[in-house]
Amino acid sequence: MPILSLEELLLALLIIVFFFIWFFMRREARLSQKREQEYSRKLKDMQLQLQSYIADLDSLIVMLVGIHEFGMTATGIVSKDELASSIVNSACKLMRSDTGSLMILNHETNELVIAASRGLAPDIVDATRIKVGEGIAGRVAQSGRPIFVEDIETDIRFMRVSSIRYPSKSFISVPLRLKDRILGVLNISSSDSDRQFEERDVRLMTILADQAAITLENIDLYGNLQHFYLEMVQTLARAIDAKDSYTHDHADRARRYARRIGKKLGLPEVMIRHIEYAALMHDIGKIGIDENILHKAGKLTDEERSIIKKHPAIGNRIIAPVAFLSPVAPMVLYHQEWYNGQGYPEGLAGEEIPLGARIVAVIDAFDAITSDRPYRKALSREIAIEEIKKGAGSQFDPKVAEAFIEALSEENSAPDNAGSHGAKEN
Secondary structure, rough: OOOOOOOHHHHHHHHHHHHHHHHHHHHHHHHHHHHHHHHHHHHHHHHHHHHHHHHHHHHHHHHHHHHHHHHHHHOOOOOOHHHHHHHHHHHHHHOOOEEEEEEEEOOOEEEEEEEEOOOOOOOHHHEEEOOOOOHHHHHHHHHOOEEEEEOOOOOOOOOOOOOOOOOOEEEEEEEEEEOOOEEEEEEEEEEOOOOOOOHHHHHHHHHHOOOOHHHHHHHHHHHHHHHHHHHHHHHHHHHHHOOOHHHOOOOHHHHHHHHHHHHHOOOOOOHHHHHHHHHHOOHHHHHHHHHHHHHOOOOOOOOHHHHHOOOOHHHHHHHHOOHHOOOOOHHOOOOOOOOOOOOOOOOOHHHHOOOHHHHHHHHHHHHOOOEEEEOOOOOOOHHHHHHHHHHOOEOHHHHHHHHHHHHHHHHOOOOOOOOOOOOOOO
């Protein structure tokens, strides 16, 4: 065997060293490339995950803003039916759904009935009655806990109505709960067959339902308060009628006419209610007027006339401190103003006079003409209507006068019309 020279041995060693260096460099390059690919994949996954989180956050913000908007909108609602529709519409908007319903619990029958809905046929809404404990909504009302259904077709708890075609299988039912009391149930089904609700959706619906329950309760309290105040107003108005026997039942008639004119003019229900109160109470200031002046058969002196003219201001001082009646106070104060500015107490004209006061002015004049007065007997409705027509544009707002005359004409043609002061209110 030939002996390698030192130079050959060193060359061989160098070749071996370079081979190992090349081998490890290639291996490190492959590992580095593999690590870069892994890092790139992980980075891409993280980017996708981050985008998903951002999208979820945006969706959550939109939903929370929607809940906030519902709270702001519901603050001004005083009708229970209007609020029920607002709750369903808000829920459907939040969940991007076309089908939903709000069921209110009738504690007398222990049944849930649909108060408002979206995407349901009217006959289904009218016919649906669910006992507490039955079906999903009934179980929610019984337990006070939400139920999330992934597939309504296979869930035995779901009471399926055969005439309804459900757009998807995903369904949420949450209670409207106030402490330990259940007011109703809010139901939503997904409009997208490929989209299923998630636990986050259930939590958001629960937040909305809790807020809706508080608002519903407040409307009930407000309704009870309204009823109390209406009784108070009617009692005060009748006290005025009792003091002035010549205007007996004047307040109740004025209230009926106020509602009819308000309907004719297309006014919102809240405003009509305030005008009713004004019509009932517009003469409340006469409580502060001497009965001898009110009952005087002869002509009033200038001093007596100036005292009589104080009754709108007296009425305003009586009503204004009551927060509930604050919108009514200006109507009472200005109901003796004339459309041409020749009235009292401030000589307001045209649109300066509150609309409610302009309505009460026509009603008050008509009732004065058709009522027995200390100085004359009642005149006919025909004469009163002619006087209203003559005063349109000067004493009275022409549009209000026209609406009042139309309301009287319809009242005259009603089959149950009775008496010189009109038919009874249905």
